[in-house]
Amino acid sequence: MSLWILDKGAIAPFVEGLMAEYRVVGPKAKGPQFAFGDITDPAQLRLDYNITILPPKKVLQPQYERLATFTLGEDPQVEPTIEAGPTVLFGVHTCDLHAIRLLDKAFSEEYPDAHYLKRREQTIIVGLECLEPCDEHSFCKSMGTLTTDEGYDLHLTDLGPAYAVDVATEKGKTLLSQYGTVREATDADIRRLNEVLGAKWPRFTYRLDFDAAELPALLSTAYDHPLWAELGERCLACGSCTNVCPTCYCFNVTDEVNMHLTAGERLRRWDSCQLDEFASVAGGENFREARKARQRHRFFRKGKYIYEKFGELGCVGCGRCIRACVANINIVDGFNAIHGTA
Amino acid sequence: MSKPKVAFFDFASCEGCQLTVVDALQTHLDLLDAVEIVQFREAMTEKGEDYAVAFIEGSCTRPSDEARLFKIREQAAVVVALGACAHLGGVNALKNLHPLEDVRQWVYGDKAEWYETYEARPIDAVIQVDAVIPGCPIDREEFVRVVKALLLGKKPPVPDYPLCVECKLKENVCLFHLGKFCLGPVTRAGCGAICPTHGDGCEGCRGLIPHPNENAMKDVLAEAGLTVEEAVARFTMFNTYQVKDRMVEEEAK
Numbered sequence: 350m351s352l353w354i355l356d357k358g359a360i361a362p363f364v365e366g367l368m369a370e371y372r373v374v375g376p377k378a379k380g381p382q383f384a385f386g387d388i389t390d391p392a393q394l395r396l397d398y399n400i401t402i403l404p405p406k407k408v409l410q411p412q413y414e415r416l417a418t419f420t421l422g423e424d425p426q427v428e429p430t431i432e433a434g435p436t437v438l439f440g441v442h443t444c445d446l447h448a449i450r451l452l453d454k455a456f457s458e459e460y461p462d463a464h465y466l467k468r469r470e471q472t473i474i475v476g477l478e479c480l481e482p483c484d485e486h487s488f489c490k491s492m493g494t495l496t497t498d499e500g501y502d503l504h505l506t507d508l509g510p511a512y513a514v515d516v517a518t519e520k521g522k523t524l525l526s527q528y529g530t531v532r533e534a535t536d537a538d539i540r541r542l543n544e545v546l547g548a549k550w551p552r553f554t555y556r557l558d559f560d561a562a563e564l565p566a567l568l569s570t571a572y573d574h575p576l577w578a579e580l581g582e583r584c585l586a587c588g589s590c591t592n593v594c595p596t597c598y599c600f601n602v603t604d605e606v607n608m609h610l611t612a613g614e615r616l617r618r619w620d621s622c623q624l625d626e627f628a629s630v631a632g633g634e635n636f637r638e639a640r641k642a643r644q645r646h647r648f649f650r651k652g653k654y655i656y657e658k659f660g661e662l663g664c665v666g667c668g669r670c671i672r673a674c675v676a677n678i679n680i681v682d683g684f685n686a687i688h689g690t691a
Numbered sequence: 692m693s694k695p696k697v698a699f700f701d702f703a704s705c706e707g708c709q710l711t712v713v714d715a716l717q718t719h720l721d722l723l724d725a726v727e728i729v730q731f732r733e734a735m736t737e738k739g740e741d742y743a744v745a746f747i748e749g750s751c752t753r754p755s756d757e758a759r760l761f762k763i764r765e766q767a768a769v770v771v772a773l774g775a776c777a778h779l780g781g782v783n784a785l786k787n788l789h790p791l792e793d794v795r796q797w798v799y800g801d802k803a804e805w806y807e808t809y810e811a812r813p814i815d816a817v818i819q820v821d822a823v824i825p826g827c828p829i830d831r832e833e834f835v836r837v838v839k840a841l842l843l844g845k846k847p848p849v850p851d852y853p854l855c856v857e858c859k860l861k862e863n864v865c866l867f868h869l870g871k872f873c874l875g876p877v878t879r880a881g882c883g884a885i886c887p888t889h890g891d892g893c894e895g896c897r898g899l900i901p902h903p904n905e906n907a908m909k910d911v912l913a914e915a916g917l918t919v920e921e922a923v924a925r926f927t928m929f930n931t932y933q934v935k936d937r938m939v940e941e942e943a944k
Binding site for chain 1: 853856865875876900914
């Protein structure tokens with residue numbers, strides 16, 4: 350919609366202003382790493398972060414959440430509970446912005462998810478353009494997620510002493526005009542922005558050996574590839590790869606009742622196709638018993654199934670699954686191995 | 692509906708799990724509305740024998756333990772293993788790694804022959820166990836959840852997935868990224884990943900998950916810098932009874 354300039358010194362007052370009206374969630378230090386968390390002091394906000402352990406999807410689909418409360422007995426009652434409030438999600442990298450767009454589709458098409466959608470509706474997203482790779486595992490360039498022109502309300506690009514702020518929505522515009530001290534971008538600012546954006550591309554060197562658009566077709570011939578058995582040997586089936594994935598959205602639902610068995614609540618938490626129990630059904634049958642079948646399923650979700658369902662690849666190249674895997678299973682190596690032997 | 696009568700028993704153990712039960716009773720007073728405790732040496736003087744549910748802490752380490760276990764099994768409709776010693780054999784089973792005579796000499800010296808101890812075993816090696824509450828000690832909230840499930844006649848909700856799940860969902864920094872060691876990828880969750888959350892690697896007190904990839908775990912530990920002896924020490928801390936035979940097999944290779 351329009352481009353504005355926000356001095357770096359104006360970030361703290363901007364965030365402080367937001368904190369009065371919104372829950373502000375942004376990247377914070379967590380030991381030597383980073384995690385999205387509630388910002389209670391603008392100094393906590395680390396816009397210089399590389400990557401968070403969990404993606405910001407946890408703000409929209411929390412790890413654990415209560416879906417409903419109920420009473421038991423003669424006249425059972427069910428009351429949905431949606432815990433959502435006005436939130437600003439601040440400093441989201443472009444790979445995660447792409448992932449949220451995908452989650453929006455997953456939670457709104459076919460079976461609209463009231464809990465996700467309510468939170469999504471109340472969340473204003475401030476994106477942050479990536480100017481260098483988070484680390485050696487970032488392969489966003491291959492996945493086409495290195496930049497974006499949608500999926501945010503406001504988007505920041507670091508110009509050195511100031512941020513360029515792209516205003517994409519009415520919500521973003523209101524937020525900026527209400528809490529931000531900005532000036533309109535000049536021609537010189539726009540030239541500087543173009544320079545910065547142009548200079549970033551060569552810095553991203555880690556990538557697939559082939560065009561990611563080939564992935565769905567490539568995988569359609571790879572169901573019986575020997576790679577799966579090899580990964581099955583190494584995989585611990587710990588579920589970390591999917592738990593840190595910004596586009597994985599599977600969950601499990603359980604009921605908990607009180608001690609008197611008169612009332613209870615329905616809960617959901619993140620689930621993972623890598624876990625033993627995931628494809629188990631009553632009677633003890635497990636439809637994806639072998640670890641190799643579960644790893645194959647993950648690769649196929651990311652490179653084929655989600656594409657077939659939503660028209661875009663299920664991987665945004667953030668590299669979190671590579672970092673999280675203690676057994677060093679690497680999705681880029683995996684895809685490249687299949688390509689190399691296809 | 693009359694309240695189910697419940698009894699607590701202990702075998703070779705530190706009684707820490709029963710103390711955790713006492714603790715849970717203080718924060719969940721409604722537990723006492725739901726069940727009637729008729730025997731609990733740790734916490735009361737009365738001693739009723741008409742129990743329907745038996746919670747057993749501790750491992751079986753003597754022939755005389757077997758007779759007591761059979762008697763409990765005969766009376767109780769439901770037997771629950773309480774904590775790592777009852778569930779796994781636990782730290783007590785570390786002695787199984789050494790010749791029994793040496794162990795007895797070490798502990799009892801010249802009185803060794805006065806004592807009838809033998810290899811430590813989990814109680815399901817002796818009698819049928821209907822449910823387990825894992826951990827060293829047990830988690831008090833999980834104890835409450837299991838009791839509720841038993842009251843409903845449902846399978847207790849003890850997770851079958853590994854600790855890494857709870858640790859990741861808490862967004863802890865992975866201990867392997869900090870140069871530490873952890874059995875989280877092969878250990879049953881349910882403790883809220885309490886040790887890794889406080890910076891200590893998991894030692895496996897809740898037992899291994901149903902299909903642990905032990906070979907991959909050993910590779911990961913080796914790559915992280917653990918020697919074979921150190922890796923074995925980690926695996927056997929609580930799970931000697933479960934991994935000993937395989938270890939002996941491997942050593943023979």
